[in-house]
Amino acid sequence: MARTKLQRCVECGAFGLSEQCPECKGRMEAVAPLKYSPEDPQGARRRKRIDAGSEEWVDQLPSTDGDDLDE
Numbered sequence: 647m648a649r650t651k652l653q654r655c656v657e658c659g660a661f662g663l664s665e666q667c668p669e670c671k672g673r674m675e676a677v678a679p680l681k682y683s684p685e686d687p688q689g690a691r692r693r694k695r696i697d698a699g700s701e702e703w704v705d706q707l708p709s710t711d712g713d714d715l716d717e
């Protein structure tokens with residue numbers, strides 16, 4: 647019975663069986679059992695996808711400076 651756990655690179659998402667990514671030499675974590683990661687390794691990628699922080703992103707946020715506040 648194999649005890650080697652499937653590892654997944656937290657940097658590029660590549661799969662492997664070692665603790666170092668064969669693709670980018672990044673850190674790898676065991677795929678199973680799945681556990682919540684407070685570091686949210688996919689967070690940066692997700693934010694980059696929606697371009698968070700850009701002016702376009704700010705413009706589409708709900709704004710509080712409407713006409714009602716214009717004194």
Ligand SMILES: [Zn+2]
Pocket residue numbers: 655656657658659660667668669670671672
């Ligand atoms: Zn990698």
